Amino acid sequence: MAKYWLVFKLSLLQLLEYRLDLFLGTFRYAASIMLLALLWMAVAKESTAFIDTRYLLQYYVAAAILYGLSNFHLDEVEEDIRLGYISKYLVKPISPFLFYFINSGTKTFAEVVIKAFVMIPIAALLGVSFGTSLANLFIFFCFMPVIFFGMFSLYLVATSLAFWFTSVDSIRLSIMFVFRFLSGIFIPILFMPEWFQYISRWLPFTPVAFTPIQVLLNKLDFSQSLLAFGVLLFWSLLFFALQQFLWRKATHSYEATGI
Amino acid sequence: MYKSLRKHWRLFWKFRQLRLMLLLEYRNSFFFWSLVSVLWTAFNYFFFSLIVSANNTIAGWNQSEMYVLISTFTILDAFTWSFFYANMTTYTKSIFYGEMTTYLTRPVSTQFLVSIQNNSFNNIFRLVIGIVVLVKAVQATQVPLSLGTILLYVTFMILSLLFIYSLWFIVATCAFWVERLDNINELIPATRRMWQVPRGVYSGLASTLFTVILPLGLISTIPSEILLGKGELRWMVYYGIFAVGSLLFSTWFFRISVKRYSGVGN
Numbered sequence: 001m002a003k004y005w006l007v008f009k010l011s012l013l014q015l016l017e018y019r020l021d022l023f024l025g026t027f028r029y030a031a032s033i034m035l036l037a038l039l040w041m042a043v044a045k046e047s048t049a050f051i052d053t054r055y056l057l058q059y060y061v062a063a064a065i066l067y068g069l070s071n072f073h074l075d076e077v078e079e080d081i082r083l084g085y086i087s088k089y090l091v092k093p094i095s096p097f098l099f100y101f102i103n104s105g106t107k108t109f110a111e112v113v114i115k116a117f118v119m120i121p122i123a124a125l126l127g128v129s130f131g132t133s134l135a136n137l138f139i140f141f142c143f144m145p146v147i148f149f150g151m152f153s154l155y156l157v158a159t160s161l162a163f164w165f166t167s168v169d170s171i172r173l174s175i176m177f178v179f180r181f182l183s184g185i186f187i188p189i190l191f192m193p194e195w196f197q198y199i200s201r202w203l204p205f206t207p208v209a210f211t212p213i214q215v216l217l218n219k220l221d222f223s224q225s226l227l228a229f230g231v232l233l234f235w236s237l238l239f240f241a242l243q244q245f246l247w248r249k250a251t252h253s254y255e256a257t258g259i
Numbered sequence: 260m261y262k263s264l265r266k267h268w269r270l271f272w273k274f275r276q277l278r279l280m281l282l283l284e285y286r287n288s289f290f291f292w293s294l295v296s297v298l299w300t301a302f303n304y305f306f307f308s309l310i311v312s313a314n315n316t317i318a319g320w321n322q323s324e325m326y327v328l329i330s331t332f333t334i335l336d337a338f339t340w341s342f343f344y345a346n347m348t349t350y351t352k353s354i355f356y357g358e359m360t361t362y363l364t365r366p367v368s369t370q371f372l373v374s375i376q377n378n379s380f381n382n383i384f385r386l387v388i389g390i391v392v393l394v395k396a397v398q399a400t401q402v403p404l405s406l407g408t409i410l411l412y413v414t415f416m417i418l419s420l421l422f423i424y425s426l427w428f429i430v431a432t433c434a435f436w437v438e439r440l441d442n443i444n445e446l447i448p449a450t451r452r453m454w455q456v457p458r459g460v461y462s463g464l465a466s467t468l469f470t471v472i473l474p475l476g477l478i479s480t481i482p483s484e485i486l487l488g489k490g491e492l493r494w495m496v497y498y499g500i501f502a503v504g505s506l507l508f509s510t511w512f513f514r515i516s517v518k519r520y521s522g523v524g525n
Contacts, residue, residue, distance in 0.1 A: 018438070020440060021439060021440050021442050024442035024443065024446060025441075028442060028446060028449040031450070035453060036452070038461070038465065039310065039317070039456055039460055042317055042318045042456075042459065042460040043314050043316075166288065167288045167291075170288060170295050171291055173295050174291065174294055174295050174298060177295060177298050178298070180302075186306060191309050
Protein backbone atom coordinates (compact mmCIF):
# COMPACT_ATOMS: atom_id res chain seq x y z
CA MET A 1 0.00 0.00 0.00
CA ALA A 2 2.97 2.29 0.60
CA LYS A 3 3.51 2.79 -3.12
CA TYR A 4 -0.11 3.84 -3.64
CA TRP A 5 0.16 6.23 -0.71
CA LEU A 6 3.13 7.71 -2.53
CA VAL A 7 1.06 7.99 -5.73
CA PHE A 8 -1.56 9.89 -3.72
CA LYS A 9 1.02 12.26 -2.24
CA LEU A 10 2.67 12.87 -5.61
CA SER A 11 -0.70 13.54 -7.26
CA LEU A 12 -1.54 16.04 -4.55
CA LEU A 13 1.82 17.77 -4.93
CA GLN A 14 1.38 17.87 -8.69
CA LEU A 15 -2.04 19.45 -8.20
CA LEU A 16 -0.72 22.09 -5.81
CA GLU A 17 2.23 23.01 -8.04
CA TYR A 18 0.29 25.55 -10.10
CA ARG A 19 -2.24 26.95 -7.67
CA LEU A 20 -3.82 29.54 -9.96
CA ASP A 21 -4.40 26.77 -12.49
CA LEU A 22 -5.98 24.65 -9.76
CA PHE A 23 -8.25 27.54 -8.79
CA LEU A 24 -9.39 28.09 -12.38
CA GLY A 25 -9.87 24.38 -12.97
CA THR A 26 -11.91 24.03 -9.79
CA PHE A 27 -14.26 26.94 -10.26
CA ARG A 28 -14.55 27.23 -14.04
CA TYR A 29 -17.91 25.44 -14.20
CA ALA A 30 -19.22 26.34 -10.75
CA ALA A 31 -20.30 29.81 -11.90
CA SER A 32 -21.88 28.34 -15.01
CA ILE A 33 -23.99 25.91 -12.96
CA MET A 34 -24.96 28.61 -10.48
CA LEU A 35 -26.24 30.68 -13.39
CA LEU A 36 -28.91 28.03 -13.90
CA ALA A 37 -30.33 28.97 -10.51
CA LEU A 38 -30.61 32.59 -11.78
CA LEU A 39 -32.42 31.29 -14.87
CA TRP A 40 -34.93 29.36 -12.80
CA MET A 41 -35.47 32.38 -10.56
CA ALA A 42 -36.33 34.44 -13.65
CA VAL A 43 -38.82 31.74 -14.67
CA ALA A 44 -40.29 31.58 -11.16
CA LYS A 45 -40.82 35.36 -11.13
CA GLU A 46 -43.33 35.12 -13.99
CA SER A 47 -44.68 31.67 -13.27
CA THR A 48 -48.21 31.06 -12.03
CA ALA A 49 -47.17 27.59 -10.86
CA PHE A 50 -45.13 27.34 -7.67
CA ILE A 51 -41.41 26.92 -8.25
CA ASP A 52 -39.42 26.56 -5.05
CA THR A 53 -36.50 28.93 -5.70
CA ARG A 54 -34.92 28.21 -2.33
CA TYR A 55 -34.80 24.52 -3.18
CA LEU A 56 -33.32 25.31 -6.61
CA LEU A 57 -30.61 27.49 -5.09
CA GLN A 58 -29.67 24.73 -2.65
CA TYR A 59 -29.82 22.22 -5.49
CA TYR A 60 -27.44 24.09 -7.77
CA VAL A 61 -24.92 24.84 -5.01
CA ALA A 62 -24.79 21.10 -4.30
CA ALA A 63 -24.67 20.30 -8.04
CA ALA A 64 -21.74 22.69 -8.55
CA ILE A 65 -19.84 20.97 -5.73
CA LEU A 66 -20.62 17.44 -6.96
CA TYR A 67 -20.01 18.23 -10.65
CA GLY A 68 -16.36 17.14 -10.62
CA LEU A 69 -17.15 13.62 -9.39
CA SER A 70 -18.76 12.63 -12.68
CA ASN A 71 -17.09 15.14 -15.02
CA PHE A 72 -13.38 14.54 -15.30
CA HIS A 73 -11.03 13.71 -18.12
CA LEU A 74 -8.75 10.72 -18.63
CA ASP A 75 -6.75 12.25 -21.49
CA GLU A 76 -3.45 11.30 -19.83
CA VAL A 77 -4.43 7.62 -19.74
CA GLU A 78 -5.39 7.74 -23.41
CA GLU A 79 -2.09 9.39 -24.27
CA ASP A 80 -0.17 6.76 -22.28
CA ILE A 81 -1.91 4.01 -24.26
CA ARG A 82 -1.50 5.68 -27.64
CA LEU A 83 2.16 6.60 -27.17
CA GLY A 84 3.07 3.32 -25.48
CA TYR A 85 3.93 4.80 -22.07
CA ILE A 86 1.52 2.30 -20.56
CA SER A 87 4.37 -0.24 -20.83
CA LYS A 88 6.02 1.13 -17.69
CA TYR A 89 2.97 0.08 -15.63
CA LEU A 90 2.78 -3.32 -17.29
CA VAL A 91 6.35 -4.33 -16.50
CA LYS A 92 6.48 -2.96 -12.95
CA PRO A 93 4.73 -4.30 -9.83
CA ILE A 94 2.02 -1.65 -9.89
CA SER A 95 -1.59 -1.95 -10.97
CA PRO A 96 -2.36 0.52 -13.78
CA PHE A 97 -5.99 0.68 -12.65
CA LEU A 98 -5.04 1.62 -9.09
CA PHE A 99 -2.39 4.07 -10.25
CA TYR A 100 -4.78 5.97 -12.51
CA PHE A 101 -7.62 5.63 -10.00
CA ILE A 102 -5.61 7.21 -7.19
CA ASN A 103 -4.12 9.84 -9.48
CA SER A 104 -7.50 10.99 -10.86
CA GLY A 105 -9.27 10.44 -7.54
CA THR A 106 -6.86 12.69 -5.65
CA LYS A 107 -7.39 15.51 -8.13
CA THR A 108 -11.15 15.07 -8.26
CA PHE A 109 -11.67 14.87 -4.50
CA ALA A 110 -9.30 17.78 -3.86
CA GLU A 111 -11.40 19.90 -6.23
CA VAL A 112 -14.66 18.79 -4.58
CA VAL A 113 -13.29 19.57 -1.11
CA ILE A 114 -11.98 23.00 -2.18
CA LYS A 115 -15.33 23.82 -3.78
CA ALA A 116 -17.22 22.69 -0.68
CA PHE A 117 -14.99 24.79 1.60
CA VAL A 118 -15.46 27.89 -0.54
CA MET A 119 -19.03 27.56 -1.75
CA ILE A 120 -20.86 26.34 1.36
CA PRO A 121 -19.85 29.32 3.56
CA ILE A 122 -20.60 31.77 0.70
CA ALA A 123 -24.02 30.14 0.18
CA ALA A 124 -24.65 30.27 3.95
CA LEU A 125 -23.79 33.99 3.97
CA LEU A 126 -26.37 34.47 1.21
CA GLY A 127 -28.92 32.59 3.30
CA VAL A 128 -28.70 29.24 1.51
CA SER A 129 -27.98 26.43 3.94
CA PHE A 130 -28.67 22.72 3.57
CA GLY A 131 -29.76 21.74 7.09
CA THR A 132 -28.85 18.12 6.35
CA SER A 133 -29.43 15.58 9.10
CA LEU A 134 -26.39 13.67 10.36
CA ALA A 135 -27.71 10.37 8.97
CA ASN A 136 -28.24 11.87 5.52
CA LEU A 137 -24.82 13.50 5.60
CA PHE A 138 -23.33 10.07 6.28
CA ILE A 139 -25.26 8.53 3.36
CA PHE A 140 -24.19 11.43 1.14
CA PHE A 141 -20.54 10.83 2.00
CA CYS A 142 -21.02 7.12 1.22
CA PHE A 143 -22.31 8.05 -2.25
CA MET A 144 -19.28 10.16 -3.17
CA PRO A 145 -16.51 7.53 -3.52
CA VAL A 146 -18.88 5.11 -5.25
CA ILE A 147 -19.90 7.79 -7.79
CA PHE A 148 -16.27 8.41 -8.60
CA PHE A 149 -15.47 4.68 -8.72
CA GLY A 150 -18.36 3.99 -11.11
CA MET A 151 -17.66 6.94 -13.39
CA PHE A 152 -13.93 6.27 -13.40
CA SER A 153 -14.57 2.64 -14.41
CA LEU A 154 -16.96 3.72 -17.15
CA TYR A 155 -14.60 6.36 -18.55
CA LEU A 156 -11.76 3.84 -18.41
CA VAL A 157 -13.89 1.43 -20.46
CA ALA A 158 -14.12 4.12 -23.15
CA THR A 159 -10.45 5.00 -22.76
CA SER A 160 -9.44 1.33 -23.11
CA LEU A 161 -10.72 1.51 -26.68
CA ALA A 162 -7.56 3.54 -27.38
CA PHE A 163 -5.80 0.16 -27.63
CA TRP A 164 -7.73 -0.34 -30.88
CA PHE A 165 -8.56 3.21 -32.11
CA THR A 166 -6.44 6.32 -32.75
CA SER A 167 -8.58 8.74 -30.78
CA VAL A 168 -11.31 7.96 -28.25
CA ASP A 169 -11.73 11.25 -26.38
CA SER A 170 -14.90 11.96 -28.35
CA ILE A 171 -16.43 8.65 -27.19
CA ARG A 172 -15.59 9.51 -23.58
CA LEU A 173 -17.05 12.96 -23.98
CA SER A 174 -20.24 11.57 -25.56
CA ILE A 175 -20.75 9.42 -22.45
CA MET A 176 -20.01 12.41 -20.24
CA PHE A 177 -22.62 14.53 -22.05
CA VAL A 178 -25.28 11.86 -21.68
CA PHE A 179 -24.53 11.70 -17.96
CA ARG A 180 -24.48 15.48 -17.60
CA PHE A 181 -27.89 15.63 -19.15
CA LEU A 182 -29.60 12.67 -17.50
CA SER A 183 -27.96 12.74 -14.08
CA GLY A 184 -29.65 15.96 -13.01
CA ILE A 185 -26.53 18.10 -12.78
CA PHE A 186 -28.10 20.74 -15.03
CA ILE A 187 -31.81 20.04 -14.64
CA PRO A 188 -33.39 18.58 -11.51
CA ILE A 189 -35.04 15.33 -12.59
CA LEU A 190 -38.31 16.64 -11.10
CA PHE A 191 -38.68 18.79 -14.24
CA MET A 192 -38.22 15.81 -16.57
CA PRO A 193 -41.17 13.83 -18.00
CA GLU A 194 -42.76 11.44 -15.50
CA TRP A 195 -41.91 8.30 -17.46
CA PHE A 196 -38.25 9.26 -17.30
CA GLN A 197 -38.46 9.94 -13.57
CA TYR A 198 -39.84 6.43 -13.16
CA ILE A 199 -37.24 4.54 -15.20
CA SER A 200 -34.37 6.71 -13.96
CA ARG A 201 -34.57 4.91 -10.60
CA TRP A 202 -33.04 1.84 -12.21
CA LEU A 203 -30.58 3.57 -14.53
CA PRO A 204 -27.03 4.66 -13.59
CA PHE A 205 -27.66 8.36 -14.24
CA THR A 206 -29.59 9.84 -11.33
CA PRO A 207 -27.55 8.17 -8.54
CA VAL A 208 -24.59 10.13 -9.88
CA ALA A 209 -26.00 13.57 -9.05
CA PHE A 210 -29.73 13.98 -8.49
CA THR A 211 -30.15 11.31 -5.79
CA PRO A 212 -27.19 12.34 -3.61
CA ILE A 213 -28.33 15.97 -3.85
CA GLN A 214 -31.82 14.92 -2.77
CA VAL A 215 -30.24 13.06 0.15
CA LEU A 216 -28.26 16.17 1.08
CA LEU A 217 -31.44 18.26 1.00
CA ASN A 218 -33.34 15.75 3.18
CA LYS A 219 -35.78 14.93 0.37
CA LEU A 220 -35.41 11.14 0.51
CA ASP A 221 -36.16 8.72 3.32
CA PHE A 222 -33.72 6.03 4.40
CA SER A 223 -35.18 3.19 2.27
CA GLN A 224 -35.19 5.35 -0.90
CA SER A 225 -31.59 6.41 -0.26
CA LEU A 226 -30.54 2.81 0.33
CA LEU A 227 -32.23 1.65 -2.88
CA ALA A 228 -30.52 4.40 -4.88
CA PHE A 229 -27.19 3.51 -3.29
CA GLY A 230 -27.73 -0.13 -4.22
CA VAL A 231 -28.47 0.83 -7.85
CA LEU A 232 -25.32 2.96 -7.96
CA LEU A 233 -23.22 0.17 -6.50
CA PHE A 234 -24.64 -2.36 -8.97
CA TRP A 235 -23.84 -0.19 -12.01
CA SER A 236 -20.41 0.75 -10.67
CA LEU A 237 -19.47 -2.91 -10.23
CA LEU A 238 -20.81 -3.68 -13.68
CA PHE A 239 -18.69 -0.91 -15.23
CA PHE A 240 -15.69 -2.11 -13.23
CA ALA A 241 -16.13 -5.70 -14.44
CA LEU A 242 -16.46 -4.49 -18.03
CA GLN A 243 -13.35 -2.37 -17.64
CA GLN A 244 -11.33 -5.26 -16.21
CA PHE A 245 -12.48 -7.55 -19.02
CA LEU A 246 -11.57 -5.01 -21.72
CA TRP A 247 -8.26 -4.13 -20.10
CA ARG A 248 -7.22 -7.80 -19.89
CA LYS A 249 -8.18 -8.38 -23.51
CA ALA A 250 -6.32 -5.26 -24.63
CA THR A 251 -3.11 -5.86 -22.68
CA HIS A 252 -2.91 -9.45 -23.96
CA SER A 253 -2.68 -8.20 -27.52
CA TYR A 254 -0.64 -5.08 -26.68
CA GLU A 255 2.80 -4.76 -28.23
CA ALA A 256 5.46 -2.11 -27.67
CA THR A 257 9.13 -1.95 -28.47
CA GLY A 258 11.96 0.40 -27.62
CA ILE A 259 10.17 2.47 -25.00
CA MET B 260 -2.53 47.48 -48.46
CA TYR B 261 -4.35 45.53 -51.18
CA LYS B 262 -1.40 43.15 -51.56
CA SER B 263 -1.23 42.56 -47.83
CA LEU B 264 -4.96 41.89 -47.63
CA ARG B 265 -4.72 39.46 -50.54
CA LYS B 266 -1.82 37.64 -48.87
CA HIS B 267 -3.74 37.27 -45.60
CA TRP B 268 -6.89 36.16 -47.46
CA ARG B 269 -4.98 33.47 -49.37
CA LEU B 270 -3.25 32.35 -46.20
CA PHE B 271 -6.61 32.01 -44.47
CA TRP B 272 -7.93 29.67 -47.14
CA LYS B 273 -4.68 27.74 -47.36
CA PHE B 274 -5.06 26.84 -43.69
CA ARG B 275 -8.68 25.78 -44.28
CA GLN B 276 -7.46 23.53 -47.08
CA LEU B 277 -4.88 21.93 -44.79
CA ARG B 278 -7.47 21.35 -42.07
CA LEU B 279 -9.81 19.74 -44.56
CA MET B 280 -7.05 17.36 -45.60
CA LEU B 281 -6.49 16.50 -41.94
CA LEU B 282 -10.21 15.85 -41.52
CA LEU B 283 -10.20 13.42 -44.41
CA GLU B 284 -7.27 11.61 -42.83
CA TYR B 285 -9.04 11.05 -39.47
CA ARG B 286 -12.63 10.44 -40.48
CA ASN B 287 -13.62 8.42 -37.40
CA SER B 288 -12.62 11.25 -35.10
CA PHE B 289 -14.73 13.64 -37.17
CA PHE B 290 -17.71 11.29 -36.91
CA PHE B 291 -17.53 10.96 -33.12
CA TRP B 292 -16.86 14.64 -32.48
CA SER B 293 -19.80 15.53 -34.72
CA LEU B 294 -21.92 13.19 -32.62
CA VAL B 295 -20.78 14.96 -29.44
CA SER B 296 -21.59 18.30 -31.00
CA VAL B 297 -25.07 17.18 -32.14
CA LEU B 298 -25.76 15.64 -28.72
CA TRP B 299 -24.81 18.85 -26.97
CA THR B 300 -26.93 20.96 -29.32
CA ALA B 301 -29.94 18.67 -28.86
CA PHE B 302 -29.42 18.84 -25.11
CA ASN B 303 -29.47 22.65 -25.20
CA TYR B 304 -32.74 22.78 -27.09
CA PHE B 305 -34.31 20.15 -24.87
CA PHE B 306 -33.08 21.89 -21.75
CA PHE B 307 -34.69 25.18 -22.71
CA SER B 308 -37.87 23.52 -23.93
CA LEU B 309 -38.17 21.99 -20.44
CA ILE B 310 -37.68 25.36 -18.77
CA VAL B 311 -40.06 27.17 -21.12
CA SER B 312 -42.67 24.44 -20.67
CA ALA B 313 -42.74 25.28 -16.95
CA ASN B 314 -44.08 28.76 -17.66
CA ASN B 315 -44.15 29.51 -21.42
CA THR B 316 -41.90 32.56 -20.95
CA ILE B 317 -38.43 33.33 -19.65
CA ALA B 318 -37.76 36.96 -18.72
CA GLY B 319 -40.48 38.06 -21.14
CA TRP B 320 -39.38 35.83 -24.03
CA ASN B 321 -41.96 33.33 -25.26
CA GLN B 322 -41.18 29.86 -26.60
CA SER B 323 -40.58 30.85 -30.25
CA GLU B 324 -38.52 33.86 -29.23
CA MET B 325 -36.47 31.65 -26.93
CA TYR B 326 -35.78 29.32 -29.85
CA VAL B 327 -34.53 32.31 -31.87
CA LEU B 328 -32.18 33.15 -29.01
CA ILE B 329 -30.96 29.57 -28.56
CA SER B 330 -30.42 29.20 -32.30
CA THR B 331 -28.42 32.42 -32.38
CA PHE B 332 -26.37 31.05 -29.49
CA THR B 333 -25.95 27.73 -31.33
CA ILE B 334 -24.64 29.45 -34.46
CA LEU B 335 -22.20 31.52 -32.40
CA ASP B 336 -21.21 28.41 -30.47
CA ALA B 337 -20.47 26.51 -33.67
CA PHE B 338 -17.98 29.22 -34.66
CA THR B 339 -16.60 29.41 -31.14
CA TRP B 340 -15.70 25.72 -31.08
CA SER B 341 -14.67 25.57 -34.72
CA PHE B 342 -12.28 28.49 -34.74
CA PHE B 343 -11.56 30.03 -31.37
CA TYR B 344 -11.01 26.95 -29.22
CA ALA B 345 -8.56 25.26 -31.56
CA ASN B 346 -6.58 28.45 -32.20
CA MET B 347 -6.47 29.69 -28.63
CA THR B 348 -5.28 26.30 -27.40
CA THR B 349 -2.42 26.29 -29.92
CA TYR B 350 -1.67 29.93 -29.10
CA THR B 351 -1.34 29.47 -25.33
CA LYS B 352 0.59 26.22 -25.74
CA SER B 353 3.02 27.97 -28.05
CA ILE B 354 3.67 30.54 -25.31
CA PHE B 355 4.10 27.98 -22.51
CA TYR B 356 6.30 25.64 -24.57
CA GLY B 357 8.36 28.33 -26.27
CA GLU B 358 7.07 27.74 -29.79
CA MET B 359 5.91 31.32 -30.20
CA THR B 360 9.24 32.20 -31.81
CA THR B 361 8.14 30.37 -34.97
CA TYR B 362 5.12 32.66 -35.36
CA LEU B 363 7.01 35.82 -34.44
CA THR B 364 9.52 35.29 -37.22
CA ARG B 365 6.91 34.78 -39.96
CA PRO B 366 6.35 37.69 -42.41
CA VAL B 367 2.66 38.09 -41.46
CA SER B 368 0.81 39.60 -38.54
CA THR B 369 1.41 37.29 -35.54
CA GLN B 370 -2.06 37.90 -34.11
CA PHE B 371 -3.59 37.00 -37.45
CA LEU B 372 -1.48 33.86 -37.77
CA VAL B 373 -2.20 32.52 -34.27
CA SER B 374 -5.88 33.32 -34.69
CA ILE B 375 -6.55 31.54 -37.97
CA GLN B 376 -4.10 28.66 -38.31
CA ASN B 377 -6.45 26.06 -36.83
CA ASN B 378 -10.06 25.11 -37.16
CA SER B 379 -12.23 22.04 -36.83
CA PHE B 380 -15.14 20.93 -38.96
CA ASN B 381 -16.79 18.95 -36.17
CA ASN B 382 -19.38 21.64 -35.54
CA ILE B 383 -20.80 21.83 -39.04
CA PHE B 384 -23.90 19.93 -37.95
CA ARG B 385 -24.33 22.24 -34.98
CA LEU B 386 -24.25 25.20 -37.36
CA VAL B 387 -26.78 23.57 -39.69
CA ILE B 388 -29.14 22.72 -36.79
CA GLY B 389 -28.83 26.29 -35.50
CA ILE B 390 -29.70 27.83 -38.87
CA VAL B 391 -32.62 25.47 -39.54
CA VAL B 392 -34.18 25.99 -36.12
CA LEU B 393 -33.59 29.75 -36.40
CA VAL B 394 -35.51 29.92 -39.68
CA LYS B 395 -38.36 27.80 -38.26
CA ALA B 396 -38.50 29.83 -35.04
CA VAL B 397 -38.55 33.17 -36.89
CA GLN B 398 -41.40 31.86 -39.05
CA ALA B 399 -43.28 30.81 -35.89
CA THR B 400 -42.95 34.29 -34.36
CA GLN B 401 -44.61 35.77 -37.50
CA VAL B 402 -42.41 38.86 -37.25
CA PRO B 403 -42.12 40.52 -40.70
CA LEU B 404 -38.53 40.37 -41.90
CA SER B 405 -36.88 42.89 -44.21
CA LEU B 406 -33.52 42.70 -45.93
CA GLY B 407 -32.32 45.48 -43.64
CA THR B 408 -33.20 43.47 -40.54
CA ILE B 409 -31.37 40.41 -41.84
CA LEU B 410 -28.30 42.49 -42.72
CA LEU B 411 -28.34 44.11 -39.28
CA TYR B 412 -28.65 40.67 -37.69
CA VAL B 413 -25.65 39.40 -39.66
CA THR B 414 -23.66 42.53 -38.74
CA PHE B 415 -24.33 42.04 -35.05
CA MET B 416 -23.55 38.33 -35.29
CA ILE B 417 -20.15 39.32 -36.69
CA LEU B 418 -19.75 41.86 -33.88
CA SER B 419 -20.65 39.15 -31.35
CA LEU B 420 -18.05 36.82 -32.85
CA LEU B 421 -15.50 39.64 -32.71
CA PHE B 422 -16.40 40.28 -29.09
CA ILE B 423 -16.04 36.60 -28.12
CA TYR B 424 -12.79 36.38 -30.06
CA SER B 425 -11.37 39.53 -28.44
CA LEU B 426 -12.30 38.44 -24.94
CA TRP B 427 -10.80 35.02 -25.48
CA PHE B 428 -7.68 36.47 -27.06
CA ILE B 429 -7.20 38.89 -24.15
CA VAL B 430 -7.57 36.04 -21.64
CA ALA B 431 -5.25 33.78 -23.67
CA THR B 432 -2.68 36.58 -23.97
CA CYS B 433 -2.44 36.59 -20.17
CA ALA B 434 -0.39 33.41 -20.74
CA PHE B 435 2.59 35.74 -21.35
CA TRP B 436 2.26 37.00 -17.78
CA VAL B 437 1.86 33.74 -15.86
CA GLU B 438 4.06 30.67 -15.59
CA ARG B 439 1.65 27.89 -16.54
CA LEU B 440 -2.11 28.00 -16.75
CA ASP B 441 -3.59 25.04 -18.60
CA ASN B 442 -7.12 26.03 -17.65
CA ILE B 443 -6.80 29.50 -19.15
CA ASN B 444 -8.54 28.30 -22.31
CA GLU B 445 -11.46 26.88 -20.37
CA LEU B 446 -12.36 30.23 -18.89
CA ILE B 447 -14.35 31.66 -21.82
CA PRO B 448 -16.11 28.37 -22.71
CA ALA B 449 -17.13 28.12 -19.05
CA THR B 450 -18.87 31.51 -19.29
CA ARG B 451 -20.80 30.59 -22.46
CA ARG B 452 -23.97 29.90 -20.50
CA MET B 453 -24.09 33.62 -19.67
CA TRP B 454 -24.92 34.51 -23.27
CA GLN B 455 -27.30 31.62 -23.67
CA VAL B 456 -30.04 33.37 -21.71
CA PRO B 457 -31.97 36.62 -22.37
CA ARG B 458 -30.45 39.67 -20.72
CA GLY B 459 -33.65 40.07 -18.68
CA VAL B 460 -32.61 37.05 -16.61
CA TYR B 461 -30.01 39.23 -14.92
CA SER B 462 -31.26 41.56 -12.26
CA GLY B 463 -29.60 43.90 -9.76
CA LEU B 464 -25.84 43.66 -9.56
CA ALA B 465 -25.70 40.76 -12.05
CA SER B 466 -27.49 42.95 -14.59
CA THR B 467 -24.96 45.78 -14.26
CA LEU B 468 -22.10 43.30 -14.40
CA PHE B 469 -23.20 41.18 -17.36
CA THR B 470 -24.91 43.78 -19.53
CA VAL B 471 -22.91 46.94 -18.89
CA ILE B 472 -19.47 46.32 -17.38
CA LEU B 473 -18.76 43.07 -19.26
CA PRO B 474 -21.73 42.67 -21.60
CA LEU B 475 -21.63 38.87 -21.95
CA GLY B 476 -25.40 38.86 -21.54
CA LEU B 477 -25.78 40.83 -24.78
CA ILE B 478 -23.83 38.49 -27.08
CA SER B 479 -26.84 36.46 -28.24
CA THR B 480 -29.58 38.75 -26.99
CA ILE B 481 -28.80 41.79 -29.18
CA PRO B 482 -28.82 39.93 -32.56
CA SER B 483 -31.93 38.00 -31.49
CA GLU B 484 -33.72 41.19 -30.46
CA ILE B 485 -32.91 42.70 -33.87
CA LEU B 486 -34.41 39.71 -35.65
CA LEU B 487 -37.50 39.82 -33.46
CA GLY B 488 -37.99 43.53 -34.12
CA LYS B 489 -37.47 44.57 -30.51
CA GLY B 490 -33.91 45.84 -30.68
CA GLU B 491 -33.13 49.05 -28.79
CA LEU B 492 -30.81 51.51 -30.51
CA ARG B 493 -28.94 52.55 -27.35
CA TRP B 494 -28.08 48.93 -26.53
CA MET B 495 -27.03 48.23 -30.11
CA VAL B 496 -24.75 51.28 -30.20
CA TYR B 497 -23.27 50.47 -26.79
CA TYR B 498 -22.66 46.84 -27.70
CA GLY B 499 -21.18 47.72 -31.11
CA ILE B 500 -18.75 50.18 -29.55
CA PHE B 501 -17.83 47.69 -26.84
CA ALA B 502 -17.17 44.89 -29.34
CA VAL B 503 -14.95 47.03 -31.60
CA GLY B 504 -13.22 48.50 -28.53
CA SER B 505 -12.49 44.99 -27.25
CA LEU B 506 -10.88 44.05 -30.55
CA LEU B 507 -8.65 47.14 -30.48
CA PHE B 508 -7.78 46.49 -26.85
CA SER B 509 -6.90 42.85 -27.59
CA THR B 510 -4.43 43.96 -30.31
CA TRP B 511 -2.88 46.54 -28.01
CA PHE B 512 -2.66 44.06 -25.14
CA PHE B 513 -0.98 41.51 -27.40
CA ARG B 514 1.64 44.06 -28.49
CA ILE B 515 2.42 44.89 -24.85
CA SER B 516 2.41 41.27 -23.71
CA VAL B 517 4.53 39.81 -26.50
CA LYS B 518 7.46 41.89 -25.22
CA ARG B 519 7.54 39.61 -22.17
CA TYR B 520 8.14 36.56 -24.34
CA SER B 521 11.62 35.12 -23.97
CA GLY B 522 11.56 31.75 -25.78
CA VAL B 523 14.80 30.79 -27.47
CA GLY B 524 16.23 27.96 -29.52
CA ASN B 525 13.18 26.82 -31.48
